[in-house]
Amino acid sequence: MVSPSSWPDSGDDLDPLLETLTAWGLRPEVGAHVADRRGYMAGSDADRLADLNQALRDPGIRAVIASRGGCGSLRLLPGIDREALQRDPTPLIGYSDLTALHQLWRRSGVPAVHGAVDGAHADAVRAQLMDAAGATVPTDPAAVTAGLTTTGTARGVLVGGNLEMLARCTGVVDVSWRGCLLLVEANKAAGLGMVDRALTQLRLSGALAGLTGVAVGSFEEFTGYQDRGWAVTDVLHDLLDDLGVPILGGLPLGHLPDPVPVPLGVPTVLDADAGRLTVDAAVR
Template identity: 45%
Template sequence: MDHSQNPQVLRAPRVRPGDRVRIVAPASPPSREEVARGVELLTSWGLRVELGEHVFDQWGYMAGRDEDRVFDLNAAFRDPGVRAVIAARGGKGAYRIVDDLDTDALRRDPKPVVGFSDITHLHLAVWSRCRLAGLHGPFAKSRDTYTGPASAESLRRALMTTDPVTLHRDASEATADVAVDGTATGILMGGNLSAIRTEAGAGLPSLRGAILFLEHQRGTGLGEVDRALTQLTRSGALDGLRGVALGQFLGFDRDADDPTLGGWGIRDVLHDRLAALGVPVLGGLPAGHGSHPPTIPLGTPATLDTAGGTLTVQPAVV
């Protein structure tokens, strides 16, 4: 579906002091210390924090069995007193439970889902089935060197205010030199590249008329990024895009010293694959798996401006 022709977006009410929010673990298991810091942070904002029944379960590399992780999600979706659902961490496993999400409950009673990395699978599923805006945001923690005060404040504003979010190009990011000049407007969608690739042909919603946000953390190298972008292009998933916003692609620094790569680095792969789309591309956005990540609305109108080096996104809450 072309989002430019169907701009309707479902937004949840903003979270207010005194509201209940619930921390769940849809993917890998968090540590008790991490969750305790999250509870402390959210409580400091005047929120009443609850934990899903299976947050501290572990089954292999996942936070409990599939049926238990999706139980916690759906219990939060169905509880009218819960006003936001916050993932405790990413990792692995959210892709196993997306088919069993009660998105009808979210359509009846909208509430934002917060998370990133493997939680991209949930964001894509929720948007695909009920057009509910979500938040690509860090896992809530207080006194954390990775998150930090600025990151925590970004999450608070995205949950509890209706201010738009503007990201500025950072010349120090590995993707900063990837650019195709122009401006674009459209619904911002996306998140982690590996998750988006995994959903292609299964749960990936149409990206026609959208701006696609991408971030990635190095796995098997440049070839992994090349394969993912090529698969998305060949499958037609990128047809009709309005623009691409590139966040952090981390861990590729050592590629410059690898003689088998012919002098290519991550910026070369990204430019080679994305320039062919013929849409504006803005690199260098400081969002992804790096330190102090901002919170970014997903599923709302956005404007990408390569000349100004900005991505401005409308709020996910009202």
């Protein structure tokens, strides 16, 4: 358990996670700086990086779990021990700000899990880490992005995560998504302009070239929000439709009270006609 981004608010946040891991029959270890505080981050960059690299270099550590998201993981990218990660592939579990680290895991060819070890779907994370389980995620027709769904079936390795962090990683992590399925989701941090700028950056950088499909996770925090007559679905239509690939909206992935966890970096099938995303296992 490490805190590459922000610190857990209290032991009330951390203790249930450790209890869950113990109940799975695991021996959780907590990074030395997991609860440090420096502004909005869990201590200094050097200390957060030291906890992460120590976990990657320890052959007894079989998964790295982020205590929470927040802000700060992007700062760690240059110093992560990729040789250790590739020598002993260790999945990383987290989402939101952890999307930055997921891009480096992708660059290193190591699967990860977009999700969290809490809430209604904690057992699904356990199955993905310990039972070589994949994930089958049906769309929610009531979700704000459900109307983005087109037709067709697409296949590819699932990549992506939080939209803003994907854009922030452009030019920082050299990752090709050609032939991949892209997952995007977002929390409402700064209105529709954030969504527009992030997707536009990915388009102009060429990052979206060659995608086979787009899986649209939660944009629920934008429900009911408009900016000069446009809703978030207008922005997404405007910047995704002309990619000419199958799009599956309304997926319960990302910033929700109980997000569904999914492996990243593994073969996936997006079936827009059936309204279903089927993801292979992250571990074997």
